[in-house]
Amino acid sequence: QVQLVESGGGLVQAGGSLRLSCAASGSIFSLGVMRWYRQAPGKSRELVATVTSEGVTTYADSAKGRFTISRDNTKNAQYLQMNSLKPEDTAVYYCNAIVDHRSYWGQGTQVAVSS
Numbered sequence: 001q002v003q004l005v006e007s008g009g010g011l012v013q014a015g016g017s018l019r020l021s022c023a024a025s026g027s028i029f030s031l032g033v034m035r036w037y038r039q040a041p042g043k044s045r046e047l048v049a050t051v052t053s054e055g056v057t058t059y060a061d062s063a064k065g066r067f068t069i070s071r072d073n074t075k076n077a078q079y080l081q082m083n084s085l086k087p088e089d090t091a092v093y094y095c096n097a098i099v100d101h102r103s104y105w106g107q108g109t110q111v112a113v114s115s
Helices: none
Strands: 003-007 010-013 018-025 031-039 046-051 057-059 067-072 077-082 091-099 102-105 109-114
Touching: 003 091, 003 102, 018 031, 018 091, 018 109, 031 067, 031 077, 046 067, 046 077, 057 067, 077 091
Parallel strands: 010 109
Antiparallel strands: 003 018, 018 077, 031 046, 031 091, 046 057, 067 077, 091 102, 091 109
16 A cells, blocks of 8 residues: 655745655555645645656746755655745645556645745
8 A cells, every 4th residue: 555645834934945745655666757736725726846757847837936846766755845935825735646557645734824
């Protein structure tokens, strides 16, 4: 059974930084695309950033220039460095990964940005 466990959320003032981590555990043969999503209260879940197995990254417009997604294949982990945080970044952040051609989700971690 594969599990994704997230960490690193919290409360931060506007302009601050947070680093989210997501580690996959269990029986893993191949680790494919990894993504971060977020869901703000009353809104649908949105894609924030993607990193392919080759390390190619893409970002939502709202994240460009402020967020950086990365991965460490030796640890089956992905990260989201978030800088210059804004109150509108407040949301539950979820990691997603394709493991052995199946999609798995983390449990979510709350990020709250105060103005």
